[in-house]
Amino acid sequence: MDIPEQFHFEYLRRVEFSDTDMAGIIHFANYFRYVESAEHAFWRSLGRSIHSGKGEDQHGWPRLNVSCSFFKPTRFEQLLKIRLHIQEVRNTTICYGFYVFDDQEPEPALVAAGEMTIIHVALKPNSGNLEKAPIPDDLRDQLNKVIAPASN
Amino acid sequence: MDIPEQFHFEYLRRVEFSDTDMAGIIHFANYFRYVESAEHAFWRSLGRSIHSGKGEDQHGWPRLNVSCSFFKPTRFEQLLKIRLHIQEVRNTTICYGFYVFDDQEPEPALVAAGEMTIIHVALKPNSGNLEKAPIPDDLRDQLNKVIAPASN
Amino acid sequence: MDIPEQFHFEYLRRVEFSDTDMAGIIHFANYFRYVESAEHAFWRSLGRSIHSGKGEDQHGWPRLNVSCSFFKPTRFEQLLKIRLHIQEVRNTTICYGFYVFDDQEPEPALVAAGEMTIIHVALKPNSGNLEKAPIPDDLRDQLNKVIAPASN
Amino acid sequence: MDIPEQFHFEYLRRVEFSDTDMAGIIHFANYFRYVESAEHAFWRSLGRSIHSGKGEDQHGWPRLNVSCSFFKPTRFEQLLKIRLHIQEVRNTTICYGFYVFDDQEPEPALVAAGEMTIIHVALKPNSGNLEKAPIPDDLRDQLNKVIAPASN
Numbered sequence: 001m002d003i004p005e006q007f008h009f010e011y012l013r014r015v016e017f018s019d020t021d022m023a024g025i026i027h028f029a030n031y032f033r034y035v036e037s038a039e040h041a042f043w044r045s046l047g048r049s050i051h052s053g054k055g056e057d058q059h060g061w062p063r064l065n066v067s068c069s070f071f072k073p074t075r076f077e078q079l080l081k082i083r084l085h086i087q088e089v090r091n092t093t094i095c096y097g098f099y100v101f102d103d104q105e106p107e108p109a110l111v112a113a114g115e116m117t118i119i120h121v122a123l124k125p126n127s128g129n130l131e132k133a134p135i136p137d138d139l140r141d142q143l144n145k146v147i148a149p150a151s152n
Numbered sequence: 153m154d155i156p157e158q159f160h161f162e163y164l165r166r167v168e169f170s171d172t173d174m175a176g177i178i179h180f181a182n183y184f185r186y187v188e189s190a191e192h193a194f195w196r197s198l199g200r201s202i203h204s205g206k207g208e209d210q211h212g213w214p215r216l217n218v219s220c221s222f223f224k225p226t227r228f229e230q231l232l233k234i235r236l237h238i239q240e241v242r243n244t245t246i247c248y249g250f251y252v253f254d255d256q257e258p259e260p261a262l263v264a265a266g267e268m269t270i271i272h273v274a275l276k277p278n279s280g281n282l283e284k285a286p287i288p289d290d291l292r293d294q295l296n297k298v299i300a301p302a303s304n
Numbered sequence: 305m306d307i308p309e310q311f312h313f314e315y316l317r318r319v320e321f322s323d324t325d326m327a328g329i330i331h332f333a334n335y336f337r338y339v340e341s342a343e344h345a346f347w348r349s350l351g352r353s354i355h356s357g358k359g360e361d362q363h364g365w366p367r368l369n370v371s372c373s374f375f376k377p378t379r380f381e382q383l384l385k386i387r388l389h390i391q392e393v394r395n396t397t398i399c400y401g402f403y404v405f406d407d408q409e410p411e412p413a414l415v416a417a418g419e420m421t422i423i424h425v426a427l428k429p430n431s432g433n434l435e436k437a438p439i440p441d442d443l444r445d446q447l448n449k450v451i452a453p454a455s456n
Numbered sequence: 457m458d459i460p461e462q463f464h465f466e467y468l469r470r471v472e473f474s475d476t477d478m479a480g481i482i483h484f485a486n487y488f489r490y491v492e493s494a495e496h497a498f499w500r501s502l503g504r505s506i507h508s509g510k511g512e513d514q515h516g517w518p519r520l521n522v523s524c525s526f527f528k529p530t531r532f533e534q535l536l537k538i539r540l541h542i543q544e545v546r547n548t549t550i551c552y553g554f555y556v557f558d559d560q561e562p563e564p565a566l567v568a569a570g571e572m573t574i575i576h577v578a579l580k581p582n583s584g585n586l587e588k589a590p591i592p593d594d595l596r597d598q599l600n601k602v603i604a605p606a607s608n
Contacts (some may be wrong), residue, residue, distance in 0.1 A: 017496060017507065018179050018489045021353065022172035022228055027335040028367045033474045036333070040473060040533070051326065051473065051532055063332045067371035076174055076507055077496070111294060168339045169344060169355065175506065180519045181492070184485040185322045192381070203321065203380055203478065207386060215484045219523035228355055229344070322483050326476035326532055333474060380478055 001110055003099060007147050008085040009045065011038035015078045025073035031112050032066060035098050038082040039116070046142055058123040060130055064093060068114030072102065079103040080111070089143050092132045093119045153262055155251060159299050160237040161197065167230045177225035183264050184218060190234040191268070198294055210275040212282055216245060218255050220266030224254065231255040232263070241295050244284045245271045280304035305414055313449050315342035319382045319428040327339065329377035331425060335416050336370060339402050342386040343420070351444055362427040364434055368397060372418030376406065383407040384415070393447050396436045397423045457566055459555060463603050464541040465501065467494035471534045481529035487568050488522060491554050495572070496537040502598055514579040516586055520549060524570030528558065535559040536567070542603050545596060548588045549575045 013034050021027040030099035043050045053059045074080060079102055087095040095117045101108035165186050173179040181255060195202045205211045232252055239247040247269045253260035274285035317338050325331040347354045357363045378384060384404055391399040399421045405412035426437035469490050477483040499506045509515045530536060536556055543551040551573045557564040558564035 006592060016489070016493050017173055018181060018492060020174035021169055022174070023177045023366070024174045025366075027170050028370065029333045029340070031335040032336070033472070036474060037472050044533070049340055060327055062327070062329075062377065063374055066332065067369065067370065069369040070367055073366065077500070077505060122371040168337070168341050170340060175516055175518070177518075180522065181485050181488040184488065185320070188322060188485070189320050196381070201381060212479055213527065214479070214481075215526055217523065217525040218484065219521065221521040222519055225518065229348070235428060321477055322485060324478035325473055326478070326480045328478045331474050 001113065002082075003110070006085055008083045009038065011041050011082045011084065013037065013080045013082060015074055015076055017082060019074050023073075025075055028068070028070060031068055031070075031100060031114075032116075034080065034100070035068075035082055035084065035087055035114070037098075037114060038084045038098070039096065042084055044058040046146070048139070056123060056125060058130065059119045059133075060121045061094075062121060064117040064119045065115065066116045068112055070112050072109055072111040074111050081108060086108075086143060086147050087115065089135065089140060089147075091134055093117055094135070094143070123135050153265065155262075158237055159282055160235045161190065161194040163193050163234045163236065164201075165189065165232045165234060167226055167228055167232060172228050176227075177227055180220070180222060183220055183222075183252060183266075184268075186232065186252070187220075187234055187236065187266070187268060190236045190250070191248065194236055198298070200291070205275075208275060208277060210282065211285075212273045213246075213270040214273060216269040216271045217268065218268045220264055222264050224261055224263045226252075226254050226263050233260060238295060238299050239267065241287065241292060241299075243286055245269055246287070246295070305417065307387075307414070310389055312387045313342065313346040315345050315386045315388065317341065317384045317386060319378055319380055319384060324380050327377075329379055332372070332374060335372055335374075335404060335418075336420075338384065338404070339372075339386055339388065339420060340369070342402070343400065346388055348416045350450070352443070354410055356426075360427060360429060362434065363437075364425045365398075365422045366425060368421040368423045370418065370420045372416055374416050375411055376415040378415050385412060390447060390451050391419065393439065393444060393451075395438055397421055398439070398447070428448050457569065459539075459566070462541055464539045465494065465498040467497050467538045467540065469493065469538060471530055471532055471536060474534055475534050479529075480547050481531055484524070484526060486525075486570075487524055487556060487570075490536065490556070491524075491538055491540065491552075491570070491572060494540045494554070495552065498540055502602070504595070509579075512579060512581060514586065515589075516577045517550075517574040518577060520573040520575045522570065522572045524568055526568050528565055528567040530556075530558050530567050537564060542599060543571065545591065545599050546605075547590055549573055550591070550599070 015026050019026050019030040040050050048051050050061055080102060083099045087097045097115050099110060100112040102111050120133050120135050121130040124131045153222050160171040167178050171178050171182040202213055231256060235251045237249050239249045249267050251262060252264040254263050272285050272287050276283045319330050319373050321332040323330050344354050354365055384406060387403045389401050391401045403414060404416040406415050424437050424439050425434040428435045471482050475486040481608050503577050506517055536558060539555045541553050543553045553571050555566060556568040558567050576589050576591050577586040580587045
């Protein structure tokens with residue numbers, strides 16, 4: 001797989017015993033938990049939290065769709081590197097891409113790759129429900145600067 | 153282990169692949185999830201939900217302490233029987249005991265046993281916090297009838 | 305979404321407390337655990353186990369890729385219906401499709417849909433490794449009969 | 457709670473989104489996963505892995521019993537400090553104690569505390585089963601040095 005040069009956020013994660021299954025390898029659903037943790041670390045690196053606001057100022061980012069291909073099993077105590085990048089920022093959604101590498105030497109191997117699209121929801125005062133809402137300008141600006149630092 | 157005759161609620165649960173670990177057996181922390189699911193099924197059998205109320209009428213039942221001993225490993229696709237009983241209903245807390253049996257024939261084996269104490273919390277209007285609160289009388293009455301049906 | 309008439313296996317699953325997150329809804333990664341449990345129940349309905357064999361006769365079915373779109377949040381104690389079907393049986397892989405419905409009345413709502421491709425691996429005597437292997441004929445026959453019972 | 461001065465291993469762990477539940481706090485069963493990860497990091501600090509050996513030299517450390525009391529809820533993105541110590545090394549078992557602290561300032565609060573006893577099992581050549589076995593001398597020596605460095 002050809003991995004393009006681009007902005008990305010790196011997150012390290014050791015495979016935990018409770019995340020393995022009886023096949024002796026990490027259970028596939030846990031990759032999504034690991035990637036989500038990478039995403040939240042990325043948000044913290046921007047000085048933000050993915051889950052913010054209380055009462056009338058509540059915001060959230062449910063997942064709209066996710067996909068992942070698995071290339072190689074990983075095992076207990078391997079140190080994985082998750083490489084998260086932003087593919088697209090649209091009106092209400094952000095689409096991430098991600099690659100997961102193992103700690104093989106001398107060259108880490110690509111073990112999984114996929115995409116995750118999230119959507120911005122905010123509390124609608126009248127309905128009391130969380131409904132999809134445009135991405136706030138300050139966040140959009142911040143993400144755009146991160147994606148294309150050279151152009152700023 | 154001598155298991156006393158008493159009221160108990162039975163809940164069946166098949167060991168799932170994602171709940172096993174690389175040792176080929178169920179990961180111990182998942183017993184607590186299974187027992188909690190048995191507890192919630194017990195509450196449903198009373199016409200109740202463990203998590204109820206909204207806004208100013210919010211109630212919750214955080215766990216105060218839990219313990220479990222493990223006697224025998226269990227594996228993928230085994231059908232476990234969880235036997236939950238009430239040890240004590242106090243002013244703000246309920247203490248459950250539980251036994252977990254496997255599907256061994258002709259006699260199921262005891263694979264785990266433990267206790268779980270939960271505490272009633274309710275929203276305090278002034279503070280906006282969840283604080284411990286006496287168990288409501290109607291719930292207490294219902295639990296007492298379940299524990300000692302003969303005396304009613 | 306137009307859901308075609310076809311063979312499918314149905315599996316019921318109640319959303320558990322430990323599978324929700326602080327957003328108050330099921331955490332998305334748990335849908336994959338639920339769908340996998342539906343798959344394993346489907347295999348049991350065929351008189352098989354997804355994980356079988358010991359020593360030199362070991363077989364496994366790692367996931368090759370998965371995807372899921374999420375349409376509507378689901379909450380604690382909702383009873384979900386997972387509808388699994390087989391999209392394609394190839395030389396070494398099986399591709400499933402799945403739909404997840406909630407328990408809304410009078411008409412359940414589609415809450416998630418996706419695909420999952422799994423690959424057959426078997427122990428290679430010489431290498432001692434699990435390597436991809438053709439799907440055994442008896443399994444292929446059984447799956448084909450399930451998919452298109454009218455033609456048999 | 458009076459926390460004695462003694463050897464302990466410290467492990468930091470941030471509460472992850474997927475480890476929270478609809479009550480907005482970490483789900484209690486996840487503390488056991490976090491404590492186990494602390495234990496495995498402690499073993500790595502000794503140059504060991506909790507899960508080692510293959511074929512005829514297989515070793516394992518199933519849990520014999522665990523308990524935990526919960527004093528204060530913890531939330532998404534809080535950085536927890538897990539403090540693991542060894543209470544006793546017996547013939548075939550190790551008993552750990554643990555304390556979990558949050559990141560409250562200026563003084564972290566104790567949020568949970570408990571015990572976990574594990575038992576050494578090794579493959580019995582004749583039976584092909586994992587059976588309880590004395591703790592190997594080199595490990596026992598290493599643990600004793602860690603517990604009481606002053607006396608060595």
